[in-house]
Amino acid sequence: MGLGNRSFEKLNAEYGEIRRENERLYDERLQRIYSSYPELKDYDDEIAVAGLDLAFAGVRGTDGSSLKAKYDELTASREKFISEKGIDPAYRERIYTCPVCRDTGYIVKEDGPAEKCGCFKKRESEILLEESGMSGILEKNNFSVMRTDLMDDENKAHFLKAVDLCRDFIATFDTDYRNIMFCGTVGTGKSFLSACIASELLASYHSVVYMSAKTLFDSLAEAQFAKGDAAEAAALRDRIYDCDLLIIDDLGTEMTNSFVGTELFTIINERFNARRSVIISTNLELPLLRDRYSDRIFSRITGSYDVLKMCGPDLRSVY
Numbered sequence: 001m002g003l004g005n006r007s008f009e010k011l012n013a014e015y016g017e018i019r020r021e022n023e024r025l026y027d028e029r030l031q032r033i034y035s036s037y038p039e040l041k042d043y044d045d046e047i048a049v050a051g052l053d054l055a056f057a058g059v060r061g062t063d064g065s066s067l068k069a070k071y072d073e074l075t076a077s078r079e080k081f082i083s084e085k086g087i088d089p090a091y092r093e094r095i096y097t098c099p100v101c102r103d104t105g106y107i108v109k110e111d112g113p114a115e116k117c118g119c120f121k122k123r124e125s126e127i128l129l130e131e132s133g134m135s136g137i138l139e140k141n142n143f144s145v146m147r148t149d150l151m152d153d154e155n156k157a158h159f160l161k162a163v164d165l166c167r168d169f170i171a172t173f174d175t176d177y178r179n180i181m182f183c184g185t186v187g188t189g190k191s192f193l194s195a196c197i198a199s200e201l202l203a204s205y206h207s208v209v210y211m212s213a214k215t216l217f218d219s220l221a222e223a224q225f226a227k228g229d230a231a232e233a234a235a236l237r238d239r240i241y242d243c244d245l246l247i248i249d250d251l252g253t254e255m256t257n258s259f260v261g262t263e264l265f266t267i268i269n270e271r272f273n274a275r276r277s278v279i280i281s282t283n284l285e286l287p288l289l290r291d292r293y294s295d296r297i298f299s300r301i302t303g304s305y306d307v308l309k310m311c312g313p314d315l316r317s318v319y
């Protein structure tokens with residue numbers, strides 16, 4: 001899915017702004033040159049009229065040879081004038097920040113649908129990363145910096161099995177609907193593996209939202225109870241409910257109350273119904289999860305999540 005509607009519209013508006021700004025720069029440059037060389041404006045105006053006459057003659061099918069001669073003569077005089085005055089011939093060229101897509105964000109192919117330009121994809125990635133809440137987290141948390149050398153054989157085998165499942169989760173993300181729950185004590189790689197998955201999915205233009213449970217429920221409570229900006233509150237809910245992957249980190253560290261219980265169930269249930277994946281990490285043992293939240297949350301999670309029990313020593317200093 002990539003960017004949500006709101007962000008997509010914002011990005012398209014950003015391109016509109018770039019086009020307007022470049023149009024303004026183009027006009028400004030042209031006016032500056034015309035005020036220094038008024039004759040150049042006369043040439044350009046006359047050539048524009050001559051060009052139109054020629055085009056009309058073509059449409060009507062009448063003999064345009066004299067019009068063509070006039071047009072050629074005018075353009076030749078203009079070129080001569082430009083070179084005599086030392087004017088940059090590019091003064092009439094449109095200004096584009098990205099000449100490849102002419103600041104539209106898309107490349108239109110003759111024999112197929114329009115494709116996103118590289119510049120658009122780059123902005124899309126930047127926005128996805130910004131919205132994921134993971135800027136600064138991913139450099140230290142991705143598969144390329146993964147280390148298992150400090151684990152004993154048993155823990156290593158267990159960890160690598162979890163890694164395999166994560167890689168499989170990524171590889172089948174667009175075709176299979178799956179969820180993961182990482183359980184285990186502090187520093188066993190739960191958040192690390194969540195971030196590895198996020199990093200790979202962001203790179204393939206999926207929208208990911210990563211929030212600690214505390215931030216998630218605090219933000220939702222603020223949006224609901226504080227008289228804040230309604231549009232901002234709606235945007236927060238859109239992100240949480242509509243992103244391709246939601247990561248709730250450290251479930252159980254938030255202050256649990258009935259609001260949290262209801263919100264958690266709604267998020268898990270709505271995303272389940274929409275077949276949108278969730279990754280949860282928690283220090284809580286499964287029975288504690290049932291005690292703290294509710295049977296319905298517990299059964300939803302055990303029924304539709306791969307539960308990965310992480311173990312081993314605290315590896316936070318390694319990552």
Ligand SMILES: [Zn+2]
Nearest residue numbers: 098101117119
């Ligand atoms: Zn472009």
